[in-house]
Amino acid sequence: MESLTLQPLARIDGEVTIPGSKSLSNRILLLAALAEGTTDISNLLHSDDTDRMLEALAALGVDIDVSADRARCRVTGVGGPLSTDAAEPLDLFLGNAGTAMRPLTAALCLGQGDFILSGVPRMYERPIGDLIEALRPLGADIEYLGTTDYPPLQIRGTGLQGGTVSIRGNISSQFLTALLMAAPMAAGDLTIQVEGELVSRPYIDITLDVMRRFGVSVDNRDYQSFHIRGGQRYRSPGQIMVEGDASSASYFLAAAAIAGGTVRVHGTGTDSVQGDVRFAEVLAQMGAQVTWNPSWIEVTRGALRGVDVDLNHIPDAAMTIATTALFAEGPTTIRNIYNWRVKETDRLSAMATELRKLGAEVEEGEDYIRITPTTHYQPAEIETYDDHRIAMCFSLAAFGEEPVTILDPGCTAKTFPDYFTRFGALTTPRAERTVQP
């Protein structure tokens, strides 16, 4: 397996423009494909997750034109549901992209044809049963091809009716996102009731915002129920720009808080629709200096202190807080993050294991993690479990006194293919230490 050893780093300084948001890119691609009209998308993220969505839409017959430098992407919408008349089921491989698997499951029920949704082995351990249970009463014909409640799935598209459905909110907000995006194209009006706690709520704001830009409004009753008029079509906004990815920004901002200098991240800021921009508020709470503008965020080093925080609203950027905690005074507790366990890997257990390798004291609860930093870091080999965010957030450990080896650094390709090059460009190594014989 490939690995990357980061020598101890002294400092980070500079400016970085982060790649487009994964969450926005995959939502925009899907709605552009369903919409009437042509959509010119700029700053689309190019990564494994968006490639899986692009490939699936192309296999479904959507006309997609990506410019040679990949800076622009033109999608000619089909102006209705996605269908196939192939005799054999159309196999769509969606890798480990939750933002492709969940929304496409609902969207493909709208059209006609036989589809198989497959992915990597880990995708077959990521639940989808709550979404299937909500779709079936609307007329969806979906079969589990492996374990009940998990992909792979076979969908026989026949259209969706309107009505009232319930969806559990406590495992993944992507189930609600999937229902919301399909809803306007159901035959009748749909009311979606959320059962229990709704996790990762800001991602629903991203969904509603993208739907609005494609001409559909949703009656949101305090995130408890949503009412959507049926029989509608999405309409292309013509041109749309993808904001920089706020989760990807978190690694650079945290690095500045630990070892800046100052870092300014361009592409996301106070005007962002992404909940993960609020990561900067947590850094400020820890003692970093944060300055915001509608299109950038700047962080300058501060004396960091541990915090006790509920980060259910920013589960992805929360992982960056876990490694930032290594450099704070006193323990940090991150609460209400149960669904870390059902993402790219069991992130609660993986983060605990890898943080301990560096010498930190870690308590892993069912839905929380407490990190007590050490004054003496150990050199460590970090297992990344095919999880891009583990690879990226452990790059921060290089601000300790020892080298850190990241195994399989290429796994960042899920959302940020050239992360380590960008990180390396802004950081300064510590002076070479003299090795005593």
Ligand SMILES: O=C(O)C1=C[C@@H](OP(=O)(O)O)[C@@H](O)[C@H](O)C1
């Ligand atoms: O809808 C989205 O774009 C996402 C929602 C979140 O997942 P959950 O809702 O499963 O927490 C997040 O972790 C994921 O990276 C992207």
Ligand SMILES: C=C(OP(=O)(O)O)C(=O)O
């Ligand atoms: C949970 C994540 O991805 P997905 O969209 O596959 O759920 C993530 O990117 O951290």
